[in-house]
Amino acid sequence: MKAQYLSIAIGATLFAITGLAQANTTYSSFVDVADSVSFDGWNQLNRNRVDSNGAANPLTAAQLAAGTAGNVAGSGDALLTQVSGSYYPAGFGLYGDGNLTFTDNTVASNISSLAFQGIVNDFNASFGGEAYTITLSYNGGSQAIAGTLVNFVNTGTVDDYYYYSWDLSGVSTPITSYTLSFSAGFSQALAFQVDQVASVSSVPEADSYAMMMLGLGVMGAVVRRRNK
DSSP states (O other): OHHHHHHHHHHHHHHHHHHHOOOOSSOTTOOOOTTEEEEEEEOOOSTTOBOTTSOBOOOOHHHHHHOEEOOSTTOOSOEEEEEEEOOEEOSSSEEESEEEEEEESOOOTTEEEEEEEEEEEEOHHHHOOOOOEEEEEETTOOOOEEOEEEEEEOOSSSSEEEEEEEEOTTOOSOOOOEEEEEEOSSEEEEEEEEEEEEOOOOOOOHHHHHHHHHHHHHHHHHHHHHHO
């Protein structure tokens, strides 16, 4: 009987803990960034894109030139824009060679860093081309701050994974907007995500917190029963 109570307690606690983690909905290889207070995600960067209901919603060159908002549920109002070059939405991804920007004029007041993740089929190694670069400017400036490469998975031109971050904790001026300027040369982009990160402590949601308390309570009852 004691084992049964203990199994229930452990199960409830583990259920609550796993409920706090969510799979990344932009791309399976992306991680959920800790302390993210706002994110923008772009996936299915191709002419076969569909919306959340499965209806056709192809990405077009005109949308890309005008600036297209994130199509992942929960995204903010940042825009992905082609500013030069020859990128175009092909059947599988955003194909070509050029320069893109990610711009956001809605920035959290307590932002401490930015995180960028991208899946890019980088063809430079096989066919030559300009180097992959991504830089940050903010508040309409021209700072061109290079990001810190947190993680890079080189798959040999297929689904290369990039994770860059920028530490903004030392910036004294309030940041009200930012622009990430991106160039991968001859490539095919599949997905992007940009997270605004703040130095805040994670607080469990009410239902998850209740499940954790239930699990701990049952465990306490089992211990008291054993002591008696």
